Amino acid sequence: MRLSVLDQSVARAGRPHDESIRHTVALAQACEALGYQRFWLSEHHALPTLVGTAPEVLMAAIAARTSRIRIGSAGVMLPHYSPFKVAEQFRVLDALAPGRIDLGVGRAPGSDQRTARLLNPDLGAAANFPQQVLELKAWVNGEDLPPGHPGQGVRALPMAATAPQLWMLGSSGYGAQLAGHYGLPYAFAHFITDGEGCKSALDLYRATFRPGVLERPTTAVCLSALAAETEEQAWHLFRSRERARIDRRSGKFGPLLPPAEAARPYDPGEQAELALLRERAIVGSARQVRDKLLARAAQYEVDELVIVTWAWDPAAQRRSYELLAGAFELA
Template structure:
């Protein structure tokens, strides 16, 4: 089974936000040395918890600091942008890291409604998403636009012998249907829904798939996991993520707290939600988390899992990926 990484440049209490960006680049270098398959970064706007706002810029920094690992967006929120401009950006990225670029796209705003309107004031922009995906693929791969299209005869530069691999991202059946229709690789955001709807979306994708960008269905799942040297330490570290998830239920957003500051009094409803999180959480020693990940991959019949890990301490995050790399016998670069 292949193992990959998703990082979101999470803001942490007591640490400057720009440090989160530099930590993401350092983590990419670390995960390449450990033998991970891909390193993806996300796009969020106006959210005090996540400061990764420009994946295409962060990918460029990762590209020039790595040499083997695939680098991708998870993803570019396409309704905010011109597909032509996105194609140009990713063609430049492919020039920096030939044959290593994944262009993951999604329809979600990655922000609240007001922020989304600042990015694109057209309230119907998401309705154009399927058309945008078609145009983006054509410009990325160098296909000609159809007769009558305003972009016919225009190329996204620079051109080269390789091209970014387009991926569809989603956390519902919509993205799965579109990925199947276009014959694209598909990635389900398990960490957003805590797995709800994941099996159904994957089944929908496989059922509707017809050859297009790729010949056979190919899917992976992005899952939250945290490993430490002891189970006790892993659950201690998990307190930071747990507090953030519980607070989010009542509209409270903020940077990640250190574990020792994350505890607070919970209402009965909050505690019930918290216990549900813990039952589903992939937290423990390296061996325990690896067993849970393997079971999930087998249940969902996916050949690759993309692991996302939040910790207040960057060293604990790096250690988690080290432990999983060892359990999965990844080949160090």
């Protein structure tokens, strides 16, 4: 079982945003030492809960401070940008960390529509996503675009012996089918849907896969997990995330609260959602979380899990990854 990490640079109440960014870099260094396969970074804009807005910049900082772990975006929201410019950025990253760069792309805005318009006034760009992926694939891998294409004969530099690994990210069947069509590796965002649609998307990906960038299907599932020394301590730490999830239901976004301050009265609808959230949550001691993760891996027939861990205390977040690395004997 390969384990990897996705960090979103979560905003924490009472702590400055820049601290979250620096902690992400330090966490990547720690995860490399612990034996994790890859370290991915998300892209969100103008969202008070998440301050990781520029994964490509963070990737450069992490590349300079690590030597083995793969580093990637999870992902670049491609409709915001020019595929050519993204290819250039990631080819530079690959020059800094040869053979260690993952370029995960997604179609979702990663923000509200107003912010999306500020990033790219053409909100219809998402309709061109399949073409954007095709262009990005060509430029990243040094392939030629077909005759008549405006970019035919243009190269994304620097060229090198290695190239970024393109991944398709998604939380529905759309991205799964596109990944299968282009022969790309596919990662499902289980932590966004709480598992809804995960198995059907993976099945669709495998059913539609045809050799392209890869010769055979490659899958990963990104899911939320939190481990602590004891089950009781883990559920206490989980209060921060459950408050954020319940608040999000009513459109309230803010920094992650300390667990001791996270409790508030919940209405009947919120209580029902909270019960379902706790039922699905992968929370507990290291052994309990390991067993739940292995069960998910068997359920979805994947050989790599990407772990997302939210905790108000950065030390608690790091300890969770340490405990899981020990439970899976990564080092």
